[in-house]
Amino acid sequence: MKDKTDILIIGGGVTGCFAARELSRYDLDITLVEKEPSLCTGTTKANTALIHAGFNADPDKLKGRLNMRGNQLYHERIQHELDVPIEWLGALVVAKEEEKLPKLEELLEKGQENGVPDLEIVKGDDIYDLEPHLADDAIAALHAPTAGIVNPFELTVALANNAAMNGADVYLEAGVEDIEDKGETKLVKTAKGDIEADIVINAAGLYADKIANMVGIDKFEITPRRGEYYLYDKQADIDVQTTVFPVPTKITKGIVVTPTDEGNVLIGPNAEVIESVENKSTTREGLDEVLNGAQKTIPELSKRNVIREFAGLRPAITETGDFLIEASDEVPGFINVAGIQSPGLASAPAIAEKVVGIVEEEIGGLKEDPDFDPNYEGPPKFRHMSHEEQAKLVEEDENYGQIICRCESVTKGEILEAIREPVGARTVNDIKRRVRPGSGRCQGGFCEPKVVNILSEELGIPENEVVLESEESKLLRERTKEPLLNEEEVSDNE
Amino acid sequence: MNKQEYELVVVGGGPAGLAAAQEAYDQGVRDILILERDFELGGILQQCIHNGFGLHYFGEELTGPEYAQQFMENVRERGVDIKLDTMVLEVTPEKDVYAINSDDGMLYIDAEAVILAMGCRERTREAIDIPGTRPAGVYSAGTAQRYVNMEQWIPGEKVVILGSGDIGLIMARRMHLEGAEVEAVLEIMPFSGGLVRNIVQCLDDFDIPLRMQQTVTEIHGKDRLEAVTVAEVDENMQPIPGTEYKIECDTLLLSVGLIPENELSKDAGVKMHDVTGGPIVNEGRETNIEGIFACGNVLHVHDLVDWVTEESLVAGKTAANYLQGGIDKREQEIEVNPGENVGYIVPQKITNDVEDRKLVDLYMRCKKPMEHVTINLYSGDKKLLDKNERRVEPGEMITFPVPEQMISDDMDSLKVDIVKEGE
Ligand SMILES: Cc1cc2nc3c(=O)[nH]c(=O)nc-3n(C[C@H](O)[C@H](O)[C@H](O)COP(=O)(O)OP(=O)(O)OC[C@H]3O[C@@H](n4cnc5c(N)ncnc54)[C@H](O)[C@@H]3O)c2cc1C
Ligand SMILES: Cc1cc2nc3c(=O)[nH]c(=O)nc-3n(C[C@H](O)[C@H](O)[C@H](O)COP(=O)(O)OP(=O)(O)OC[C@H]3O[C@@H](n4cnc5c(N)ncnc54)[C@H](O)[C@@H]3O)c2cc1C
Numbered sequence: 001m002k003d004k005t006d007i008l009i010i011g012g013g014v015t016g017c018f019a020a021r022e023l024s025r026y027d028l029d030i031t032l033v034e035k036e037p038s039l040c041t042g043t044t045k046a047n048t049a050l051i052h053a054g055f056n057a058d059p060d061k062l063k064g065r066l067n068m069r070g071n072q073l074y075h076e077r078i079q080h081e082l083d084v085p086i087e088w089l090g091a092l093v094v095a096k097e098e099e100k101l102p103k104l105e106e107l108l109e110k111g112q113e114n115g116v117p118d119l120e121i122v123k124g125d126d127i128y129d130l131e132p133h134l135a136d137d138a139i140a141a142l143h144a145p146t147a148g149i150v151n152p153f154e155l156t157v158a159l160a161n162n163a164a165m166n167g168a169d170v171y172l173e174a175g176v177e178d179i180e181d182k183g184e185t186k187l188v189k190t191a192k193g194d195i196e197a198d199i200v201i202n203a204a205g206l207y208a209d210k211i212a213n214m215v216g217i218d219k220f221e222i223t224p225r226r227g228e229y230y231l232y233d234k235q236a237d238i239d240v241q242t243t244v245f246p247v248p249t250k251i252t253k254g255i256v257v258t259p260t261d262e263g264n265v266l267i268g269p270n271a272e273v274i275e276s277v278e279n280k281s282t283t284r285e286g287l288d289e290v291l292n293g294a295q296k297t298i299p300e301l302s303k304r305n306v307i308r309e310f311a312g313l314r315p316a317i318t319e320t321g322d323f324l325i326e327a328s329d330e331v332p333g334f335i336n337v338a339g340i341q342s343p344g345l346a347s348a349p350a351i352a353e354k355v356v357g358i359v360e361e362e363i364g365g366l367k368e369d370p371d372f373d374p375n376y377e378g379p380p381k382f383r384h385m386s387h388e389e390q391a392k393l394v395e396e397d398e399n400y401g402q403i404i405c406r407c408e409s410v411t412k413g414e415i416l417e418a419i420r421e422p423v424g425a426r427t428v429n430d431i432k433r434r435v436r437p438g439s440g441r442c443q444g445g446f447c448e449p450k451v452v453n454i455l456s457e458e459l460g461i462p463e464n465e466v467v468l469e470s471e472e473s474k475l476l477r478e479r480t481k482e483p484l485l486n487e488e489e490v491s492d493n494e
Numbered sequence: 495m496n497k498q499e500y501e502l503v504v505v506g507g508g509p510a511g512l513a514a515a516q517e518a519y520d521q522g523v524r525d526i527l528i529l530e531r532d533f534e535l536g537g538i539l540q541q542c543i544h545n546g547f548g549l550h551y552f553g554e555e556l557t558g559p560e561y562a563q564q565f566m567e568n569v570r571e572r573g574v575d576i577k578l579d580t581m582v583l584e585v586t587p588e589k590d591v592y593a594i595n596s597d598d599g600m601l602y603i604d605a606e607a608v609i610l611a612m613g614c615r616e617r618t619r620e621a622i623d624i625p626g627t628r629p630a631g632v633y634s635a636g637t638a639q640r641y642v643n644m645e646q647w648i649p650g651e652k653v654v655i656l657g658s659g660d661i662g663l664i665m666a667r668r669m670h671l672e673g674a675e676v677e678a679v680l681e682i683m684p685f686s687g688g689l690v691r692n693i694v695q696c697l698d699d700f701d702i703p704l705r706m707q708q709t710v711t712e713i714h715g716k717d718r719l720e721a722v723t724v725a726e727v728d729e730n731m732q733p734i735p736g737t738e739y740k741i742e743c744d745t746l747l748l749s750v751g752l753i754p755e756n757e758l759s760k761d762a763g764v765k766m767h768d769v770t771g772g773p774i775v776n777e778g779r780e781t782n783i784e785g786i787f788a789c790g791n792v793l794h795v796h797d798l799v800d801w802v803t804e805e806s807l808v809a810g811k812t813a814a815n816y817l818q819g820g821i822d823k824r825e826q827e828i829e830v831n832p833g834e835n836v837g838y839i840v841p842q843k844i845t846n847d848v849e850d851r852k853l854v855d856l857y858m859r860c861k862k863p864m865e866h867v868t869i870n871l872y873s874g875d876k877k878l879l880d881k882n883e884r885r886v887e888p889g890e891m892i893t894f895p896v897p898e899q900m901i902s903d904d905m906d907s908l909k910v911d912i913v914k915e916g917e
Contacts, residue, residue, distance in 0.1 A: 235757070237906035278716060282625040307620050310628065387583070387592050391495045391600035401596035403531065405758075443618045445634045449645055463647055468630035472717035475630050476647040480672055 001171055001193040003347040005031040007359065008188055008197035010211055012036070012175050013044040014152060015340050016203035018352035024166035024358065025374075027367040031197070032160070032168060033173025033190050033248070037471055038430035039423065040156040042205040044345070045248045045433065046280065046312025047271060048230070049152050050243055052346040053091060053144035055111025055119060061322045066354065071146060072350035081374040083381040084151060085261035091147035091243040092131055094297050095140045100247040104142050107248075111144065114455045118145050133239045135299050147243055149262045152345055152431055153433035154378060156193035157423070162376040164422035166369070172426065173471065175203075181331055186215070199362060201335045201355065206277040206315045208338035215331045220324055220338060224277045225267025227287035230294075231260070236305035238265045238485035255293025257301070262436070267294035267301065269312065280311045280477045308443050314341040325351060327358050333358070375415040379417035379435055383409040404454070405447040407440025412454065419458045426459065428452065429469045452476070495583040495602045501817050503523035503591050503605040503693065505582045505758065507587060507746070509538020509799050510790020510806040511611035512565035517810030518609075519572045523817055526574045527603065529593050531581040535569075537613055538636070538791075539799065541643045544664055550800035556782030561799060566746050571742050585610070587783055589762040607813045610773070611806065613844040614752040615660075615790040619713075622750050632720030635661040635749035639668065650745025654722055655679045656683060656710050657839075658686035658693070660797060662749025667696035669747075677741050678700045680724060682709040682731050685863045687751075687889040689797060710746065711738065719744050729867040741748070753797045768792040769838040776845040777854050778821065780814030787813050793838050794857070797891055805840075808855075812846070823848040826906055830856065833872070833911030836890065837861045838914075844901065844908070854901065856912060860886045866915040869894060872907045882915055 007023060009016045013035030020032045036042075051074050053155045057064035079086045095104050104105040104121055111119045120143055126136060127141045164474060174192035179200065186200045204211045224419055232238055239441060246254035257267050270289045287309060293415055294301050300336045317339035321416045335358055337351060344351070394401040399413035414435040418425040425431045428438070428451055437451055438444030438474075452475060456463040502523050504511045507530030512666060515526050534540060539547065542558030549555055552564070554778060569576070581594040589604040616634040631650055633641075639661065641647045653669050655662045658681040664871035666676050679697060685705055686693055697704050704725075711733050712723040721742045754772040756764070764773045764781040769846050770792040773781040779789050788808035790802045828844040837859040856871075864886050871879040871894065878900050894910065 008917070235760070281627045281712075281714075284625050284711070287625055303623055307618070307624065309620060309623070309625065333837045387600060387602070388495065390583075393598040394594060394596070398596035401594050401599060402579065403583075403594065406531070406581065409583065441501075441618075442615045443620060445616050445618065447636045448637060449640050452644075460648065463645070473630040474647055474718065476641065477651055478648055480642055480646045480648055 001195060002169065003194065004196050005029045005169070005492055006197070007199045007201065008186070009203055010196060011203035011205055012039040012160065012170070012172070013042045013157070013203065013205050014040075014156045014159070014202070015205070015337055015351060017156045017163065017376070018348045019201055019203060019355045020163040020168050020170070021159040022352040022356050024163045024168045025368060025372045027369045030163065030168035031169045031172040031195065032163070033176060033192075034172050034317055035191070036171070036469070037173050037467060038425065038427045038469070039151050039160050039172070040433060041469060043312055043315055046158055046310050047342070047345060047466070048153065048258060048266065049149055049260060050063070050091070050256070050258065050346065051086070051148040052343045053111065053147040054114045054116045055107050055142070055144055056248065057114065057343060059110065059113050059118065060399050061475040062325065063343060063347060064114060066350040067322065067343045068116065069350035070343070070347040073353070074150070075146070078349055081376070081378040082155070082162065082333065085153045086148055086150045087261055088146065088148040088343045089141060089242050089259065090130070090145040091245060092127070093142040093247055094127070094134060094263070095247050096135065096137050100140070101140060103247050104140055106144050109395050116144060116146065128148065130358045131241055131368065133298060133300060134244065135297055149243065149258060149261055158376045158378060160423045161421050162374070165376065165430070166372050170423045171419045176211060179211070181215050184370055186333060199333045199335065199359060201337060203337045205340065208315065208336065212336060212338070215334055216415050217328055217334070217336070218328055219333050219459055220317050220319070222277065222315045222338065223288055223318045224274055224279070224445070225341070226272045226274050226279065226286070226311050226313050228282050228290055228311045229266060229268030229309065230287065230290060230306045231308040231310070232265040233305040233307045234263050235441070238264065238298070238300060240298060246293070246297055257294050257298045267291070272470065274313070277313060280313060282309045282311045282414070286311070307443060315339060316341045323347070323351070325354050325358070327362055335362070353357065369484050382411045382414060388392050404450045405437035405440065407442050407446070408436045408447060410435055410437040410447070415451065416458065419455070426455070427467050427469055428455065428475065433454070444491045495600050496598050497602045497604070499602055499604045500527045501605070502527070502607045502609065502813055504609045504611060505585065505601055505722070506530060506589070506611035506613060506792070507535040507576065507803050508535065508611060508790060508794070509539055509562060509565060510613070511609065512562070512569055512805045513806035514609045514787070514789055514810035514813065515574050516565060516568045516572065516815045517807040519569075519574060519816030521811055523814045528569065528574060528576045529580045529582050530576065530578050533579055535566045535576065541639050542664070543643050547799050549799065551803050561659075582758060583685045585758050585762040585786070595707050600733065607817055608794050609809055609813055610647040610786065610788040611790045611877070612755045612758060612792045614754045614795055616748070617751040617753055619748055623711055624710050627715055629713070629715040629717055629719045631715065631744050632713060632746045633748070635665045635747045638747050639665055642668055642672060650674060652677060652712070653741040653745045653747060654741050654743045655747045655748035655749060656734060657681065657751070658688050658704055659749045660688045660692050661752065662747065663688045663692040663696040664896050665747055667700060667750065668810070669702050672757065677743055678702070679704045680708045680710065681706050682727055684842070685887065689889060690887070691876065701716070702837050709733065713746065719746055722746055752791065754795065755790045756792060759792070764788070767838070767842060770840060774822070775840065776843050777808070777842065778846050779809035780812055780816070781791060785816055794838065797889060799889055801893065802848070804880060805857065806854065825903055828901065828905050829907040831907055831909045832858065835860050835862060835910045835912040836910050839910060840882045851898045853897055856910065858894065860890055860912050861888065862891065863887045864912065864914065867912050868915050869910060869912050869915070871896060872909045872911075873907070886912060909915040
């Protein structure tokens, strides 16, 4: 690991990676450190993946303003620059009772105040034209056509790779253990070595308060709020066209039903304050709450065809309920980007824009790097190609002729590409997030041994060193006793 | 694109595909291609290195690979074309087959008939909805079997197995022999879904406890599995509060059922059966799409490979008849319906008029175990045939041969029920 940098970003979630990418536009030396063996293992890996339109966000709060701006930036720039799935499906907030109508009106007004375009309240058959399988007792719905969905994994990976292409350094398994404030610079001690930085950006998500504590800042505390989900098989034949919300109450935004960018249906999240920032466990009660809630808007949902359940933690600052994005006045050169709960993903481009502004102020001006290239292209997607395109791909590279994951039709070529990118994949789950083997209905039962094999070969490590996610999550223990003996013989040998 | 033509394309080179190809050849079809995605033929048998295959068909006990070997040699001797490492991506209702491999690139095969023999896949943790964390160490039993028997890696040291189906039982013994501690095999039902002989040979012989009416209700551990919470269940298979206990373990193997793998079939427009999860077929194993046949685990999950072979010979023969000028149809189609204590019957209908046929085999599963039963075959209210069995179990497929001469032109449906002897 290098020992000096201009700007050190802590955290490889969407916030940190977006900041790295936006800062790599300038003539600066950028370094990002992430404690896990892969990007995108924190809050960014488990959320609803919505680019909210911005009608629900409080205009008086930072998150309200940044949501709207973030959505705009996704439309204007990000979707064109990065090869990342973004779809503008629109959102519906569905009212089933008369007494909920004033709340819809209120959301409409708030949205208009935030500058959300094309909002309208639809009634009667118009609702069902937008969402045919909605519960039959809907009376009105707020329609927000500028709401979208994004693939958060591909987005984060694209940002990190694009930053790396433009000169940023990304270190994985480089958890920050301590920070020494040396006045002009900060000496950051990581699991991979020490590095001295002029500016430190704290984008450590659920751990942002602990990082801040390292330099003596204790003005905020992160409280994890868990949300659980069910994800359905693509082939489940659940017809959902838009992102469907119930009318929010004071307590909760309610359970969302939404398609994902790959055509699965996702339902969730509930909201539960919990103690530990490590507790991403799903629960019987939580999952039942999610399904019951989702059935209120899309009654045909059941447990049938569920292929995955998971939970994510919102890193909330409870006192303010808002993002905290500022240069610390106690510790010069230390920038907190904390409390990035929902709509953190939708706001991410705007958060990065704001961070660039703060850095500019701290440094006193930024010089653009003339060589900056905003474009990034990820591995090809065999599954989305016509047979003619597939034929061409395998002609160019025979690795695209080997299907590794049957459920999602992922080829060896795509997996190799994911491993060989500038910020390459190192874990089974990282490969799953980037190119999807194991994301389908058999959940890796078929392809996991093959992915383990490829990782072992490409990384030059034995298969029992290959991990699922964290450093400690090894999949295999040791070699069998007598390879390929049949069992009778083995027992005779004992 | 690499375009080819074949009379018969067989998708999947497991025991089903092999037997079907062999029989089609023996009936005179010469232009046959088997497409197999693995690096070798033999299907799931290649990882079943235990004994217990072939008692019915060969009259001796073979290991899985030995059983497969016989059929692999047969198709090779006959000069059937085989493409390995080749994944079939699509079969269209017109019987165009798209497949891909590294050598040929994309293959586009114009086939006159197709036999679907893709086997099945395992149900997952999610399919049975176990909450908790998502650490390393939770595997389906078949995946673990592949790791141990094919890749020669042991996945863990302290093992709990959920589900007492055959794969679960066999993996309990396998892990034990590899030096792992098998803490328990848990079964949610009051009876095991596995073969009786496997319970004896895989668990009893090694003192591995089998705990009935218990299931895993939560998974613990951040990085690697650390423990599972287990609870007793009531008659509706719901966990009984207060009965929970924890078992420390680093590995959970799930043997919670197999699902016929029919994505290709569905895309081809083949109609599926709700209970079997496989295509609806007639007695020749032909689907609703003329010229598309199905056999083996893709059609319904078999416990014994011997029946897979029998069934696939039928499919291969009918496919040959189809290619050689068509199949005569009966005037009236006969539905085959499950009655009391019968889960399903394959075939679901009898539609063909086959000259020299002596028997039509019905394959079925009972819903619950019963002792001293009579299996009755009815046409309307009229009883045609019965046979007595000492014991029936959902885990063991029942075969019921119906003599051809009993099937008459005026029938429109058959029904089978399983009742206590003497009732
Ligand atoms: C249930 C739920 C639903 C949501 N739905 C939406 C939605 O639909 N739309 C939306 O806009 N937003 C949504 N959000 C919010 C959004 O997911 C987050 O705002 C966003 O992902 C936060 O990203 P981040 O990069 O700040 O945090 P993270 O993704 O958590 O990244 C922080 C990173 O820092 C690393 N790190 C921690 N400590 C250290 C250390 N010491 N050294 C080095 N690295 C460290 C972590 O490993 C992690 O990778 C949702 C959140 C949840 C929980
Ligand atoms: C773990 C286990 C233990 C068993 N133990 C016993 C036992 O003790 N005794 C016994 O008699 N029976 C046993 N059986 C049952 C028996 O082995 C199976 O029923 C039999 O193997 C099924 O044969 P099949 O050809 O239908 O399926 P498979 O053997 O699964 O073959 C299907 C083939 O199709 C290929 N395929 C699938 N999709 C595609 C595609 N798109 N393109 C190309 N190829 C494809 C697969 O790679 C596979 O090779 C056991 C089964 C299992 C799973």
